[in-house]
Amino acid sequence: MGLTDVLVRSLALAGALFLSGCVDRKPATVAFSAEEAAFIKKTGTGVITGHAFRTKPSGVVVNAAGQVVRLIPDTAFARERFANFYGKAKYVPHSAYPRDDNADSAYSEYTRTTKAEANGRFAFDKVAPGTYFLTTQVIWGDETAFTREGGSVYDSVTLTGKETEPVQVILSGN
Secondary structure, X not given: OOHHHHHHHHHHHHXXXXXHOOOOOOOOOOOOOHHXXXXXXXXXXXXXXXXXXXXXXXXXXXXXXXXXXXXXXXXXXXXXXHHHHHOOOOEEEHXXXXXXXXXXXXXXXXXXXXXXXXOOEXXXXXXXXXXXXXXXXXXXXXXXXXXXXXXXXXXXXXXXXXXXXXXXXXXXXX
């Protein structure tokens, strides 16, 4: 590895560490409420389809191939959690992920998951009316590296129960 490679990696690491401090993660103030999240366990007629990807600075599209996509009910707990993790953006770089997660253990019981296909496409069926967050990771690079490129993306969607077509969502961080 030449001096230029070392310098580039050092600058990348310094930038990642700087960015990781940009999101002000505050302690949780809202308790998880199973009653508020209960609508996710109801059977509905809604269908959510989507595509999860990130575009590299070079213009190359990277799909969330094989990544878990989460459907999370929009509750006060989830809104605070997303605000603390993402700030005002819909994307957080992998290098800025928090190293600890003290979420209420019941929180994950009130989510649904699926896996994105190789092309980054995913679907949830039998979704009850309500507002939801959808989130996944789109990461690439050497799995043994200190940091990886890409990160976590999310968006939100509302189903009224009157939809006759699938609701489409793009998870790109934009």
